[in-house]
Amino acid sequence: MCVFRVNWKKLFLAFITVFLVIQIIGSFFFYGLAINRGPKEFLQNNADLEVSDKAMDLFINGSWKEWVGAQNFEQLTIQSRDGLELSGYYLPASEPTDKLVILTHGYLGNAKQMGLYGQYYHKDLGYNIFMPDARGHGKSEGDYYGFGWPDRLDLIDWTQDLVKKLGADTEVVYHGLSMGAATVLMASGEEDLPRQVKSIIADSPYESVYELFAYQMNRMFYLPAFPLLDSTSLLTKVRAGYSFRNASALTEVARTDVPILYIHGEADTFVPTKMAINLFQNTASDAELMLVPGANHGEAFALAEDEYKMKVDRFLKRHINTKK
Template structure:
């Protein structure tokens, strides 16, 4: 009987080569899937994003949409630190005030979708409102999505522009949804955060991009995070300038002095409720948390509108003097 002799060195080299090819191909695939700017068909029909009929009706047919369409927004432009032209929309309050809210939208959204909240701030609270298109979204330049990390510096620069426009006595609130919530939390820990930022509302945030993608890879593709997520993160560092692990709201809120009000749906399966709980537990400033029963991702305002507004208003009254 003939004995088959195995060349272990060649076999090891072959396996290593195949492994590296899989990692490289997989990294480009997931970068294109999630990070590169463009439509994301894989999210269409995603059960984790299913919302109640009343929520969908509010999103599609709410009177806020007509309100947004008739407002005379002032279009503002900002050059980001890395050379992108960013766009945002400013609307002064009906009566002069030193209070302004910066409303930051979610992944694949755009600035004027935050008119859902802007109508409340403008009409009921009497705030000036500002809604920026995040890089890679709406009218802003950018060929990738930053999931809050590069956007945190954009928000700080927008804030400085607003303070210069409205005066040094301006008081600023941040109100972000999903990726927008992570964005303002990531901004909150920066030493250069303007002193005028007095309060943060974080609706449906995640702790870090790495933790979010770890959860999503397992839930959507039944894949472990390591090593594919790490190689995708390395590619993202090269192509977009940030890594998934450094993009951490959790690390930032451990350094913040700005009070934070966390809001999350208790039935959120896209960004699990536990993520808001971990953020709240680790925030170094004063915090409150509002968990909304039966609400899926970003659905809290639709299902608990009056209570939502009441709690947000009370929170802001404590810190916006």
């Protein structure tokens, strides 16, 4: 009679080895998929990013594109705290003013795409405008995407530079879209946020990088967040200098004193609407929330332009000194 004895110790070690190999391979796969700079084919034909014909027409054929092309932007550069050369575009107001808006774009976007909002601030409100390329985007250096966390420090440095350029009495508004919205929120609670920042507009923000990726992993790949997302976060910490759990807008808004207007589409399935609601409910400062029925991710301005502008205008009048 042959008796097979199971070596449980070896079996356990083999299991652990296979598990670790899968985590390592998976971490590098998802790092390349989302964090590493480059085109992201997995977002093509993503149903959660489909927009209405009205929104698409505005994004592609809107008069704002001609307006951006006709402006004589001054290209500015700074060096980030970790040695990257960052690029951005400054346009002074038609008449002298101490008002400045910094417009921060979304994931895989670029600075001049925020001209959709820049035209409104420049023509209707008479603001100086500045549109930076986030690290890893446009003309800015960087071989990874920061999803707002390292970018928050870049934003603060841009603000300090622009205040030196325009004067200490400058009143600054942050207006961000998607990743750019997370960026301005992640900057909102920082101790070195310049006192000149008076208001924040966050359009389609997410709570944290971890929560965003956990939602997307489940929605697109039917995978639980743990443990693969945690191992990818560890790899990102090693290669890009930040972890997903630390990159939290929710933590920052809970300690900010800057007024925040949240805007989100009620039909957003890419960054669920409940994230904006949760951010709003946990904001320590004066906060408002505008939800746009039927709007998918980033569509609020396109589908409700008049209401959007009216809400922003009223919010800014409450918190910006309009007499200057």
